[in-house]
Amino acid sequence: MSFQPRRVLLISATIGEGHNATARAVEEAAHEVWPGCEVVWLDALRIMGRWVPGAFNWIYVTNVESTPWLYDFFYDSLWRYRWFANASRRFVGAWCGPLLRREIRRVDPDMIVSTYPLGTAGLDWMRRHGDLDLPVSAVVSDFAPHPFWVYPEADLHYVMSEASLRAMHRAEPEAIGAVSVPPVRRDFQPRDRTEARAEFGFPEAGFTALISCGAMSFGAVERAVDAALRVEGLARVLVVCGRNEALRERLLARGEQRLVPLGWVEDMPGLMACSDVVITNAGGATALEALACGRAVLMFEPIAGHGRANAELMADAGLAELCPEGSQLTATLRRWVADPQEVGEREERALKHSRSAEFADQVAALADLPRHHGPRRLRPQDAFFVYATTPEVPQHTGAVLRLEPSPDPARVWCEHLARRIQDCAPSLPMLNRTLVTRPRRRPQWRNAGPVDPALHLSFRELGPDQDAEGLTSEFFSTPVRTDRPPWELRLLHDAATGRVTLLAKMHHSLGDGLAVANALIRLLCDGHHPASAPSASGRSWVQQAPLVLRGLLGLATSAGAPDPAWTGRSSHARSFGHVTLPAAQVRARARDQGVTSSALLIGLVAEALHRALGEQRREARFRVMVPRTARTGRDGAGTAAPGNHTQSLSVDLPVGPMPLVWRIRAVADALAEPDHSGQPEAAGAVLAGLGLLPAPVHAWIVRRIYGRRFFNAVVSVMPGQRRPAHVNGTRLSQVLPVLSLADGVGVAIGAIGWAEEFGFGITTDPGLAPDAGRLAAHLREAFDELRERR
Structure with missing residues (x-):
C-alpha cells in the first residue's frame, strides 16, 4: 500500500438497500486501512434529478412485481443487441456524467468507488471526456455483471466469482476486472449458531430457514413460506419483511407457530447466524452476506432480469442451490433437513469463497490502480x-x-x-x-x-x-x-x-x-515530477470567434511554399545532427537584441539556412511550419495530457543576405505577425474541424496540406526544464529533440532548453537537403559570430 487517500468518494443509490450495503462495506474497509481518511457519499439517482429516485424505484418495483416479462425483455436485449446496450449506457452516462462532474469537483476526492451501475456510467462519461484523472473502480455486488454494470473506462471492477469475471468480459470485452470476496461489513462472519439463537430467544435445537428477499421483500416470498412449511422436521421459518409491512401483517395473520415474520432487522448478521439455510431470490447483497456468514444459500423463484442471471451464475459456481419452483424448494429442504452433512459441505464451500482474501486489502489496492481506458x-x-x-x-x-x-x-x-x-x-x-x-x-x-x-x-x-x-x-x-x-x-x-x-x-x-x-x-527520471495542471478557462468561443475568422481568412489567402528549395520526392534515407548552446548566453544575447529566446534560436536557424542555401538566393524567403504549444497558456491542457496540443504558425524566414542581428529581428517580427492575425487559433480550429469529416476525406486533406505544397521545413522550439534531473542516480546533462519530416519536405529542426543548455536536433532527407551535420555546423558558427559581436 503506497498511496494514502485523504478523501474517498462513494457513489451509490437508494434503490432497495443492496447498493448502499456494499458501499457501507467499502466505507468500513477504507477507515480500517486509511485511518483518518474522509469518506463522502453521493447518491447517483438524487444527482440525476429530484424526481429520479422515486420514479426509478417505482419502475423497478412495478417491473419486478407486475411486469416481469418487460424487465426480462429489457435485460435480455442488453445482452442480445450490443448496439442497444451501448446506446443505453451512453445515454445514461451523458445524463449522469455532467451532473456528477460538478459534485466531484466540489468534493475533490483522491479516489472514487462506485457501487451503482448508473453512477459508473457517469464516471465512464467523465473519463472519456478527460475529466477524471484519479483511480475509479466499481464493486459489482451482483453475481452476474450485466452490460449496464461494466464500463471500459473504469480502472477495475470487483466481481464476485471467476464465473462472474467471464460474464463481465462477455458484457464488455474491454473492461478490467478481478474477483473479490463478498463486499460486506466485518460483522457478517461465522458465529456460533447456539449462542446466536439464545440472543434472539430461539430454541437451541431445530433446523431453521431464513427467508430474506431484500429491503422491499418482493417476489415470491409467500410461496417460499408455503413451500418451506410443507417440510416435516423444519423447526422454524424466519421471514425478514424489511419495509414491506403489508407482507408482515399477512404472514402474522396466518397464526402458524413455526413462522416468525419480522420487520426491519438491524442485526442481520446475528439473524443469519441463527439459521441453517438462507432463502433469497435476487443474488445480491443478501446472498453475499449469507456466504460471508458461512451459510448455505437457496435461490427460489429468482426475480426477473438480473435476479435470474445471478441465481444461475451462483448455482454454476457451486455457491447456491437453484429452486425455480415450490416443489423443488420443498424437496431440497427435506433433503437438507435429513442430511446435515450436505448442509455442512455447502457451508464449507461458502466459507472457502468468503475467506480467500481480505476485503480491506482489496479496497486498499484500489488507491494504486493504473488508469485504464477503453477503445x-x-x-x-x-x-x-x-x-x-x-x-x-x-x-x-x-x-x-x-x-x-x-x-x-x-x-x-x-x-x-x-x-x-x-x-x-x-x-x-x-x-x-x-x-x-x-x-x-x-x-x-x-x-x-x-x-x-x-x-x-x-x-x-x-x-x-x-x-x-x-x-x-x-x-x-x-x-x-x-x-x-x-x-x-x-x-x-x-x-x-x-x-x-x-x-x-x-x-x-x-x-x-x-x-x-x-x-x-x-x-x-528519479524522484517525483509533477506535471502542470490544465489551466482555467479563458476566452469563450464568442470572444475567440472574430480572431479565428480573421485567421481563417489569412490562411485562405496565403500562398503555398514560396520556394521549392529542399522539397521534392521523399526517400527513406535520413541524416541526423545535433548541436548544443549555453542557455545563459542564449538568454543574454536575446536580451541584448530585445527578442525572446525562441525568436533568437529561430533566427539562428534562419542564418544557418542562409549559409547552407548559398548566396545565390538573394531574395528567397524560406517558409517554415512552427508548432507552438497550446498546453501552458490560457485554456491549456497541461503538460501531462497525452496527444498533440499545438498551434502552428506559417512563417517566412528571411534567408537572403543581411547582417545576422537584422535577421534575428526580422524573424522576431515574422513570428509575431501570425499572432496578431489569429493564424494559430484558426489553424487549431481547422485541425479540430477536420475530425467532423468522414475518415477517408480527413486522410485525403491531411496528405494534401501537410507537405511540400505549403512549407519547406518544420522548425520547433519547445519549453524544457531548468532544474537538473537524474536517471538511476546519474545526471541527465543533455536532451536533444528528434523531429519527423513531412512528406516531400527535407528538413526538420527542433530545439529544447534543458538545464544549462539549449539542445538542437536536426533531421534531413539527404536526397532533398544538405547533411544534417552541415546545418549543425552552420548553427554553431552563427551563434559564435553573434557571441563575438557583443
Whole structure:
C-alpha cells in the first residue's frame, strides 16, 4: 500500500438497500486501512434529478412485481443487441456524467468507488471526456455483471466469482476486472449458531430457514413460506419483511407457530447466524452476506432480469442451490433437513469463497490502480499524424538523452530501466495504448494491458564496430512498431568511458514534443515530477470567434511554399545532427537584441539556412511550419495530457543576405505577425474541424496540406526544464529533440532548453537537403559570430 487517500468518494443509490450495503462495506474497509481518511457519499439517482429516485424505484418495483416479462425483455436485449446496450449506457452516462462532474469537483476526492451501475456510467462519461484523472473502480455486488454494470473506462471492477469475471468480459470485452470476496461489513462472519439463537430467544435445537428477499421483500416470498412449511422436521421459518409491512401483517395473520415474520432487522448478521439455510431470490447483497456468514444459500423463484442471471451464475459456481419452483424448494429442504452433512459441505464451500482474501486489502489496492481506458477514437489533432504517415516518411518524434559518465555496467542499467518501465509505464496513458487502424475507419486507441519491457527496450554496447552516430541514425530511421504501444527505448553504453545515452521515439499521434518529454521524464527520471495542471478557462468561443475568422481568412489567402528549395520526392534515407548552446548566453544575447529566446534560436536557424542555401538566393524567403504549444497558456491542457496540443504558425524566414542581428529581428517580427492575425487559433480550429469529416476525406486533406505544397521545413522550439534531473542516480546533462519530416519536405529542426543548455536536433532527407551535420555546423558558427559581436 503506497498511496494514502485523504478523501474517498462513494457513489451509490437508494434503490432497495443492496447498493448502499456494499458501499457501507467499502466505507468500513477504507477507515480500517486509511485511518483518518474522509469518506463522502453521493447518491447517483438524487444527482440525476429530484424526481429520479422515486420514479426509478417505482419502475423497478412495478417491473419486478407486475411486469416481469418487460424487465426480462429489457435485460435480455442488453445482452442480445450490443448496439442497444451501448446506446443505453451512453445515454445514461451523458445524463449522469455532467451532473456528477460538478459534485466531484466540489468534493475533490483522491479516489472514487462506485457501487451503482448508473453512477459508473457517469464516471465512464467523465473519463472519456478527460475529466477524471484519479483511480475509479466499481464493486459489482451482483453475481452476474450485466452490460449496464461494466464500463471500459473504469480502472477495475470487483466481481464476485471467476464465473462472474467471464460474464463481465462477455458484457464488455474491454473492461478490467478481478474477483473479490463478498463486499460486506466485518460483522457478517461465522458465529456460533447456539449462542446466536439464545440472543434472539430461539430454541437451541431445530433446523431453521431464513427467508430474506431484500429491503422491499418482493417476489415470491409467500410461496417460499408455503413451500418451506410443507417440510416435516423444519423447526422454524424466519421471514425478514424489511419495509414491506403489508407482507408482515399477512404472514402474522396466518397464526402458524413455526413462522416468525419480522420487520426491519438491524442485526442481520446475528439473524443469519441463527439459521441453517438462507432463502433469497435476487443474488445480491443478501446472498453475499449469507456466504460471508458461512451459510448455505437457496435461490427460489429468482426475480426477473438480473435476479435470474445471478441465481444461475451462483448455482454454476457451486455457491447456491437453484429452486425455480415450490416443489423443488420443498424437496431440497427435506433433503437438507435429513442430511446435515450436505448442509455442512455447502457451508464449507461458502466459507472457502468468503475467506480467500481480505476485503480491506482489496479496497486498499484500489488507491494504486493504473488508469485504464477503453477503445476511443483519436482526437483529430492526433489522427492527423496517422494520416500523414507514408512508407518513406514515418511520423515519430523522440529525443536523445545524454547522461554523465556512470560506473554502473550495462547490465545494471538494463535492469534498472526494465524495472522503471514495469513500474511506471502502466500509470502513463501515452505508454500503454495501442494504435488500431482500419481501412476507411477512424483510428482508435486500445488499452494494451501490462507493458512488457522486452518489447520496448533494446541495448547496444558501443565499440569499434558500433559507434553512437550510426546506431542513433539506424534507430531513428526505422519506423516505430504499431503492433504494440508505439514507443521504443534504446540504451547505448560505452564501457570504456562509462557514458550512457538513451534514445527514445514515439509515434507522433501519441503526443507532441512537450508530451513526449514529460512522459520520458516521468518514466525515466528519479524522484517525483509533477506535471502542470490544465489551466482555467479563458476566452469563450464568442470572444475567440472574430480572431479565428480573421485567421481563417489569412490562411485562405496565403500562398503555398514560396520556394521549392529542399522539397521534392521523399526517400527513406535520413541524416541526423545535433548541436548544443549555453542557455545563459542564449538568454543574454536575446536580451541584448530585445527578442525572446525562441525568436533568437529561430533566427539562428534562419542564418544557418542562409549559409547552407548559398548566396545565390538573394531574395528567397524560406517558409517554415512552427508548432507552438497550446498546453501552458490560457485554456491549456497541461503538460501531462497525452496527444498533440499545438498551434502552428506559417512563417517566412528571411534567408537572403543581411547582417545576422537584422535577421534575428526580422524573424522576431515574422513570428509575431501570425499572432496578431489569429493564424494559430484558426489553424487549431481547422485541425479540430477536420475530425467532423468522414475518415477517408480527413486522410485525403491531411496528405494534401501537410507537405511540400505549403512549407519547406518544420522548425520547433519547445519549453524544457531548468532544474537538473537524474536517471538511476546519474545526471541527465543533455536532451536533444528528434523531429519527423513531412512528406516531400527535407528538413526538420527542433530545439529544447534543458538545464544549462539549449539542445538542437536536426533531421534531413539527404536526397532533398544538405547533411544534417552541415546545418549543425552552420548553427554553431552563427551563434559564435553573434557571441563575438557583443
